[in-house]
Amino acid sequence: DLKWYLRSNSTKKKNAVRKVVTETASEKQMTAVAKACIARNDVHGVIGLMWLHGVSPEEIAAISDTDTIHERVPHVIIMDGKTKDRPRVVCPVLGVKVIRKHLEATIEHCQQKVDPGANFNKWLRGMDRMEGITGRSLRHGVRNAFVMTGQNNGIMKSALGWSGGDQTLAMHYGASGVGQSKFVRALQKAFKEAHATVIKALAEVG
Secondary structure, three states: OOHHHHHHHHEEEEEEEHHHHHHHOOOHHHHHHHHHHHHHHOOOHHHHHHOOOOOHHHOOOOOOHHHHHOOOOOOOEEEEOOOOOOOEEEEOOOOOHHHOOOOHHHHHHHHHHOOOOOOHHHHHHHHOOOOOOHHHHHHHHHHHHHHHHHOHHHHHHHHHHHOOOOOOOHOOOOOOOOOHHHHHHHHHHHHHHOHHHHHHHHHHHH
């Protein structure tokens, strides 16, 4: 009857939405997004590149110091991200030049917009072979890359902003040379290994 049809149709729509939200980006999709974001060379490109390092637009808005992205080991410190008990450190290894150029503008954009990632997701849906892929799909892809490359559990949790991560930064944050610490270097190494295939593909296209 009509009620059963409407109820059934509503369930199908909910399942379709759930599938979109939980879809995980493949390595090929992450590579395509990285190339496209670097080519965009703008605020929305940076949003995509940060998603490829597991950082949401809301967390971009919480970056208070942009100087660290210019250090020898480029990194950003998120003071009020997913992990509330300690700062989160992320070491970008994809599109670093683009991130450096537009990070301040991207932070401002993410602080001012109600849904700062909406335009990026709309653009992403328009790309070839990106059905069901959103910014969060890229974050899920990063998680898979960390797992598949056998990264240290504590480092992985710290890199992705999960609880139970390495406490080294929380212990030494504010100390001179934190950007060159073994902890930050270990994070950079983990991101490079997790994104090794993407980095190689980007190098091949110059």
